[in-house]
Amino acid sequence: MTDHGYDEQMAAIYDAMTAARDDDVEFYVDRATAADGPVLELAVGSGRIYLDVLESGVDADGVDVSPEMLDVLRDRAAARGLDATVWEGDMTDLAGTTDRAIEGRYDLVYCPFNALQHARSVDDQQAVFESVYDALVSGGRFVFDVFVPNFELIEATYGEWQPQTVDFRGSEHELRTRSQFVDEPRQIVEVENQLRDLDGEVVHETSHRISPLPYQQVELLARASPFDSWDVQGGFDGKALEDGDAVQVWTLEREA
Structure with missing residues (x-):
């Protein structure tokens, strides 16, 4: 999971690349502010969502494989007077890419904007689920969205x-x-x-x-994971996933 494609030049225009996508920001901010403890954003990028979460008063960390994207994030955080806690790391091995004690730390881990699809192999996909599970407290949740292949x-x-x-x-x-x-x-x-x-x-x-992740593949990953329960919605407004939806939003929960 190292060919992320976001070097210094791409990091500089990432906000322009994603300017049309903002329907997920409020959703993840709401999930983060409702959490009972610290939260972690996977593939935090330049902070498109993370900085709003941080500004809402949430104890939030972030991880990304691109140091260039994290440099942009830190500059943007400083400009907004925010103290960002982010590090370079791989979502397949969260504990192994930081010296922070993260096992059993987070009430919520979220992975927005199709970023889970950077885990291309089944081994990597399962590793993400297991790594996130270990980072969650009892009763903690893993929330992510991926597109519905059209x-x-x-x-x-x-x-x-x-x-x-x-x-x-x-x-x-x-x-x-x-x-x-x-x-x-x-x-x-x-x-x-x-x-x-x-x-x-x-x-x-x-x-x-x-790697696109159609519904049945994600369900199989959930079934094979350590998570105890899961739910899927069609988009960010809480309705059931149905034919014609462009986004599938998954919530997996670790047993309380």
């Missing part, structure tokens, strides 16, 4: 560049993103990001790979 969308957009305009270091650039299957039997998708100036010159490019 085959019409995949057919229409995969393999084609999807452009958007972003600000990079004070000037307008085009960010192009292309997703395509590189291992169909194992359902591994490569996501390419290419940053170009207005003359069409490539300024920077990165890529990373993810």
Whole structure:
């Protein structure tokens, strides 16, 4: 889980890349403020959600594999007068990537915006569930969201560049993103990001790979995990998952 694709240049424009996504912020802030103890955000990135959680008064930590994203987060936290407790680490082995005592520490661990899909192999996926379970107190919860694979969308957009305009270091650039299957039997998708100036010159490019997680695979992972119960919703408004939903939101609970 090291090919995250978010180096210094991509970290600098991450907020612009995700500007259209804000429906999850209130959801995770609500979950964090309702927790009885400390919370941990996996794949905390540049703090898009974490900083609002921290600002709400929650005792919140964060972990991410990209040191460049964490540098952006710390700068943004300082600008808002917040004291961020974040470290570089891998969600498959939370205890092994920090000197903090985290076993049995958190009332809530959450992983937003499809980040769990960076765990591509079944071994890595199971390791995340087990690592999170160990980090939770009795009765603690693991909450995450992943997209519902939409085959019409995949057919229409995969393999084609999807452009958007972003600000990079004070000037307008085009960010192009292309997703395509590189291992169909194992359902591994490569996501390419290419940053170009207005003359069409490539300024920077990165890529990373993810594994889509359809409902039945997540349920199998939950059944094989140490968690005692789980629930899934269709989106962030609390309704049951049903046909046509774009997001599946899972809550797994450690026995009290």
